[in-house]
């Protein structure tokens with residue numbers, strides 16, 4: 001019997017630096033690339049928010065179609081289905097006589113739960129689900145310590161990992177692919193099918209995110225050009241805006257690292273290189289902490305106990321915050337920008353979070369759930385991990401006292417222009 005491997009794409013929507021895909025091609029006669037739109041990721045949460053709002057939903061749909069086009073260009077295609085992976089994958093395994101299923105391992109509870117359901121269902125068919133690691137800059141296997149011994153303090157984590165570990169080279173993107181014979185490759189739902197509507201572009205925004213590997217790689221090149229320009233103009237723009245493509249896996253963190261590393265030696269580029277690298281390390285850190293501690297990050301008291309919550313006014317205050325109607329101009333501007341574009345800077349995220357937690361005394365859990373709905377770059381570990389830190393209930397207790405609302409506002413909006421621009 002010929003060997004056919006089903007490659008289950010999730011948040012790894014790329015051809016470059018994709019070990020799972022490279023190995024599947026090498027070890028099979030043909031592969032079946034599959035993406036499953038799981039409606040559970042679009043439902044309502046117990047906090048009255050959506051799991052995925054319209055802006056990220058649009059970005060996801062673009063990213064999936066981008067992957068399909070990329071696969072077509074190398075002689076393949078992407079089978080698109082809708083439903084529960086634990087139902088659909090076993091059906092496909094039987095229909096296409098699949099011999100093994102590959103996927104990337106996730107770290108947060110809902111995602112790992114789905115993997116377990118798929119694994120159990122496949123087990124009944126005596127089919128193996130092989131797990132790959134491909135979301136981080138540093139591979140778990142290359143760490144100088146087991147997951148349980150990863151330092152909780154970010155600075156120690158950074159120091160040790162940079163000293164004792166390596167960043168692997170990228171896997172080359174395949175240039176030819178042999179896929180199973182499929183009669184109907186399926187169509188992707190539209191935003192309307194998901195009961196969502198397209199967001200109108202806000203003229204105040206100077207940036208547009210379009211999902212897909214091609215767009216992600218093109219944006220990475222723009223970042224490199226910006227680094228080169230910074231070298232001559234000394235006009236440093238630190239925020240790379242790479243996060244949305246990284247979250248969908250349309251860009252691999254290693255690809256980002258090795259591309260920006262090429263700029264090493266070019267004068268005045270070090271600050272931006274260090275800034276992006278630091279961000280990628282934070283990203284790894286939260287993923288590893290989720291692996292180490294799992295669900296604790298979703299608990300309101302996390303690794304400590306959260307501050308005072310004004311239960312009586314909590315819902316009212318939460319609504320005002322969400323809608324940018326707190327009466328506090330900078331926070332309202334941040335929330336308007338988030339609602340209109342799906343993206344705000346790190347300092348804006350911190351500002352909104354601090355205000356919700358300390359001034360409005362709303363449980364941080366509501367804020368995290370709302371960011372989950374709205375952020376175009378949402379990923380569970382970065383979002384819930386950062387929020388837990390802001391609320392002082394993260395596992396690095398040293399971070400508890402470093403956040404200061406006034407200081408943030410001075411940095412975010414020194415002259416008041418930001419608040420004016422994003423006044424709703």
Ligand SMILES: Cc1cc2nc3c(=O)[nH]c(=O)nc-3n(C[C@H](O)[C@H](O)[C@H](O)COP(=O)(O)OP(=O)(O)OC[C@H]3O[C@@H](n4cnc5c(N)ncnc54)[C@H](O)[C@@H]3O)c2cc1C
Nearest residue numbers: 239240241242243279280282283346349378379382383386
């Ligand atoms: C309350 C709160 C919620 C957040 N939620 C998310 C989220 O859901 N998804 C997300 O990607 N980031 C999240 N962040 C982290 C950070 O704000 C964004 O990654 C960053 O603003 C994205 O912009 P950039 O691509 O220009 O980042 P850059 O500053 O250019 O950094 C490069 C990359 O490093 C990563 N990164 C940078 N800072 C962090 C950080 N503190 N934590 C984790 N990764 C980081 C991102 O992938 C980013 O693209 C959150 C931060 C806060 C305070």
